[in-house]
Amino acid sequence: MTESWGRYPQARHAAEVRLHWRAGLTLPLVGPMLAYGQGRSYGDCCLNDGGKLLRTAGLDRFISFDSGSGLLRCEAGVTLGEILRLMVPRGFFLPVVPGTKHVSVGGAIANDIHGKNHHRAGTFGAHVRRLELLRSDGEAREITPEDRLFQATVGGLGLTGLITWAEIALRRIPVAAVRMEAIPFAGLDEFVALSDESDAGYEYTVAWLDVLSRAQRGIFFRGDHVAGAVHAPRTRTAVPTDLPLVNALTVLAFNAAYYAAQKLAGRSRVQHWDPFFFPLDGIEHWNRLYGHRGFLQFQCVVPTREALAELLRSAPASPLTVLKRFGAGASPGMLSFPRPGFTLALDVPNRGEETFAQLARLEAVAMEAGGALYPAKDARMSKDTFARSYPRLGEFSPHLDPAFSSSFWRRVTR
Numbered sequence: 001m002t003e004s005w006g007r008y009p010q011a012r013h014a015a016e017v018r019l020h021w022r023a024g025l026t027l028p029l030v031g032p033m034l035a036y037g038q039g040r041s042y043g044d045c046c047l048n049d050g051g052k053l054l055r056t057a058g059l060d061r062f063i064s065f066d067s068g069s070g071l072l073r074c075e076a077g078v079t080l081g082e083i084l085r086l087m088v089p090r091g092f093f094l095p096v097v098p099g100t101k102h103v104s105v106g107g108a109i110a111n112d113i114h115g116k117n118h119h120r121a122g123t124f125g126a127h128v129r130r131l132e133l134l135r136s137d138g139e140a141r142e143i144t145p146e147d148r149l150f151q152a153t154v155g156g157l158g159l160t161g162l163i164t165w166a167e168i169a170l171r172r173i174p175v176a177a178v179r180m181e182a183i184p185f186a187g188l189d190e191f192v193a194l195s196d197e198s199d200a201g202y203e204y205t206v207a208w209l210d211v212l213s214r215a216q217r218g219i220f221f222r223g224d225h226v227a228g229a230v231h232a233p234r235t236r237t238a239v240p241t242d243l244p245l246v247n248a249l250t251v252l253a254f255n256a257a258y259y260a261a262q263k264l265a266g267r268s269r270v271q272h273w274d275p276f277f278f279p280l281d282g283i284e285h286w287n288r289l290y291g292h293r294g295f296l297q298f299q300c301v302v303p304t305r306e307a308l309a310e311l312l313r314s315a316p317a318s319p320l321t322v323l324k325r326f327g328a329g330a331s332p333g334m335l336s337f338p339r340p341g342f343t344l345a346l347d348v349p350n351r352g353e354e355t356f357a358q359l360a361r362l363e364a365v366a367m368e369a370g371g372a373l374y375p376a377k378d379a380r381m382s383k384d385t386f387a388r389s390y391p392r393l394g395e396f397s398p399h400l401d402p403a404f405s406s407s408f409w410r411r412v413t414r
């Protein structure tokens with residue numbers, strides 16, 4: 001059964017079509033269909049219960065690279081990890097990366113993803129110069145940021161058609177090292193002060209928070225690419241089977257141990273880019289730690305520090321609570337999630353009604369504050385929340401491809 005990363009909800013697909021070669025590609029005549037990249041979305045935006053999935057992992061070819069301009073053209077199933085493996089030794093890096101490198105180019109565009117450098121670089125879609133979109137009427141349209149269809153496709157949740165290839169502007173970097181600092185803090189005032197100080201001087205900033213500690217302690221990470229010799233990480237572990245290990249007690253223990261380990265490791269280090277950007281990729285299938293019922297992630301953005309404080313008062317136990325202040329740069333997509341303010345992301349095991357009630361409280365606080373929820377991380381937001389989070393929905397809808405749909409889309413629009 002094809003799943004999303006949170007393993008909730010489950011979906012049964014009528015058919016799964018594996019795409020291999022973009023030239024002469026034809027789509028199934030009858031929908032509803034939906035592209036599926038690496039399934040790294042947490043909820044149901046990559047699922048199409050009762051419909052068809054177009055699996056893009058076979059669209060994995062690099063097409064061209066111009067080392068003068070840094071423009072890379074590749075098929076939409078290529079993963080960000082594959083791009084980095086090829087390009088970092090040549091002195092180039094992706095302009096924006098999320099918390100895992102196992103994400104396809106098509107998925108990165110369709111959710112218009114953001115990274116630790118949002119305050120500097122904006123979203124992934126802001127660096128896409130051109131792409132090809134295959135519509136269900138058989139037409140392949142080459143579109144650029146000036147086109148309305150492009151603005152609907154970036155952050156368009158796969159609903160405007162199939163992206164077959166894209167052209168991304170890479171950035172130059174001085175080889176594989178990152179100089180990073182891990183700074184312990186306590187309370188939101190210190191987090192905001194560190195954001196103020198660091199966003200001006202550092203390319204990458206993000207914070208981890210121990211939601212269970214009364215002092216709201218956390219670790220603020222900031223870093224920059226630097227030249228230097230560092231070893232690539234070798235060891236990888238894997239969670240072999242479903243092990244429901246995440247509960248209030250283990251979260252308490254994990255948070256205390258993580259905080260202590262970060263303090264012990266010292267404030268400043270030079271490390272390889274891989275563990276700096278993708279620490280969770282060191283443990284394969286870590287989503288199995290939540291057991292077969294899966295887990296839900298909640299990610300929202302709220303405009304003010306006061307709203308963030310209110311959210312944290314209602315936050316459930318979570319081993320992965322992440323805070324970041326987004327920058328002011330406009331997102332290129334009609335349905336892009338990032339906007340100025342504070343973003344909070346947390347994971348909770350799926351315990352049914354209790355979990356849904358906890359997350360509904362957070363949702364209410366975010367909505368009251370004029371915030372938004374992120375579809376890539378969602379399995380439960382209401383229709384009303386979606387409409388309030390995305391005021392350009394009316395502008396987007398005419399660009400929908402009538403043969404494309406998803407479990408998420410049906411849930412939040414019907």
Ligand SMILES: Cc1cc2nc3c(=O)[nH]c(=O)nc-3n(C[C@H](O)[C@H](O)[C@H](O)COP(=O)(O)OP(=O)(O)OC[C@H]3O[C@@H](n4cnc5c(N)ncnc54)[C@H](O)[C@@H]3O)c2cc1C
Pocket residue numbers: 005034035036037038039040041042045046056076077097098099100102103104105106107108110111112113114115116157158159161162163164280376377406
């Ligand atoms: C550990 C972890 C950390 C993460 N950290 C971040 C983060 O820091 N920032 C962030 O923004 N996100 C983050 N994410 C979420 C992730 O980046 C997005 O969900 C991303 O879209 C997943 O890409 P995918 O290839 O797995 O796409 P899927 O999850 O398979 O699909 C996502 C959407 O893209 C569409 N799509 C995929 N391919 C195509 C295509 N070729 N044409 C048209 N539509 C397509 C699908 O239809 C679907 O709507 C994280 C996820 C994980 C698991």
